[in-house]
Amino acid sequence: MERFAIFIIVVLLVSAVFLILAFISGLSKGVDSASFFVLLSLSITLAAVATLGLNFYCFLHTSGEDLMMFDLDLNLKANNVNIELPVNSKLTKRNKKKEVDQFPLFSFSSVSTATNRFSDANKLGEGGFGPVYKGVLRKGNEIAVKRLSGRSGQGLREMKNEASVIAKVQHKNLVRLLGCCIDKDEKILIYEYMPNKSLDFFLFNLKASNILLDKDMNPKISDFGMARICGGNELQANTSRIVGTYGYMSPEYAIEGIFSIKFDVFSFGVLLLEIVSGKKNTGFYRTDTLNLLGYAWDLWRSNRTLELTDAILEDEYSSKQVLLRYVNIALLCVQESADDRPTTNDVVSMLTNEAAALLPPKQPAFSYVRNTVTSTSSTGKTEDCSINQVTISLLEAR
Structure with a gap:
């Protein structure tokens, strides 16, 4: 790039010299008009070439060599893919009348180089949609690279959801989508890098991994657009394809496939209980009979809610009422x-x-009890029954 800049400067200097000579020749009586117009034309041509080269250099310098702008709509239609991606704001300002949507597209080679060929040393983790890698661009900018797995069943439709939703819903608590990469079977999403990993790193490996933390420990949600999205005027929808993590999905969605605006409220309640208690959602506590929701509900009913709270939080908050309020909201x-x-x-x-004022909560979902019954013979039987009639399973040994 430095050599290219030097070349442009030399061309500009040469064109300036020719332009000066052209004017001097035009003023001289001993030079004919043909020589004057030749020198003038040559100087103007060189100046135009230098100007175009300078603009191109400024574009690369501003956008970065790794980031290339393509017309994704045409690129996808060329591969018989009917999909629209969000309009990039900078491109829209340049050409507001253009109807074809555009979005930043990284080349696969640049993404591969940034992640050291998707090496295990750069791997940040792996979720249901595929592995995530840390990448460093040539300018030193850090990025997070989500390489969508073909086995995950997430295709261009889910990629479109992620891109279009996050591009339209810019929020300080959403991980910013920088661009994407489409190369043959490769479908890759590029995000801003979150140096403090995810919330589960600080909460005993909970399923809080979709909440990432930036350098200032500000929370940001990832995988925001991958889940099924209701239309803007829909209060609920029904789907035969269940996408999510059990333990965080509401019972109406996990069992019946009914997705409503109360789905995220349920997930948030589980997460809030995890934060307050410092315990995992999965597993059993006390006498190995209840899950986290049932454990919290049992303590709430017996007026022993403070036994649920993490001792670290009790040291931070002088008022126990604050912690009790959080548990009430979670329930x-x-x-x-x-x-x-x-x-x-x-x-x-x-x-x-x-x-x-807060209302008293009703019994939570999935608050089941496990009872173990052993007969006098060598045959044992473990029975799982739900106290809210949501989950019933029987296991018998032969």
């Missing part, structure tokens, strides 16, 4: 019936307004 979010759960706006209001 309201994980109630079995979606109609009983608060809306997202209600949850925000309850968290930010400590004076707001």
Whole structure:
């Protein structure tokens, strides 16, 4: 790039010299008009070439050598793919009348180089949609590279969801999508890098891995667009394809495939219980009979809620009422019936307004009990039954 810049400067200097000579020749009586126009034309041509080269250099210098702008709509249609990707804001300003959507596209070679050929040393983790790698561009910019797995069943449709939703919903608590890469069977999404990993790194490897933390420990949500998305005017939808992590999905979605605006409220309630207790959602506590939701509900009913809270949080908060309030809000979010759960706006209001009164929660979903019965013979039987009639399973040894 430095040699290219020097070349442009030399061309500009040469064109300036020819332009000066052209004017001097035009003023001289001993030079004919033909020589004057030849020198003038040559100087103008060199100046134009130098100007175009300078603009191209500035574009590369601003956007970075690794980041290449392509018309994805035409590129995808060439491969018989019917998909639209979001309009890039910078490109829209340059050509507002253009109807074809455009989006930053990284070349596969640049992504491969940035991640050291997707080496294990650069691997940050792996989720249901594929592995995520740390990458470093030539300018030193750090990126996170999500390489969508073909086995995950996530195709261009899910990639379109991720790109279009995040591009349209710019928010400080959403991981910023920088671009993507489409190369043969490769489907890759490029994000801003979160140096403090995910919340599960600080919470005993919980399923809080979709909440990433930046250098200032600000939380940002990833995989925001990968899940099924309801339309803007839909309060609920039905799907035969269940996408999510068990233990965080509401019962109506996990069992019946009903997706509503109360789905995320349930997930948030589980996460809030995990944060307050410092315990995993999966597993059993106390006498090995209850899961986290059932454990919290049992302590709540017996007025022993503070036994649930993490000792570290008790040291941080002088008022026990704050912790009790958080548990109350969490239990309201994980109630079995979606109609009983608060809306997202209600949850925000309850968290930010400590004076707001809270309703007593009803029994949460999936709060099941495990009983083990051993007969007098050598045959044992373990019975799982749900106290809210959601989960019933029987296991018998032969």
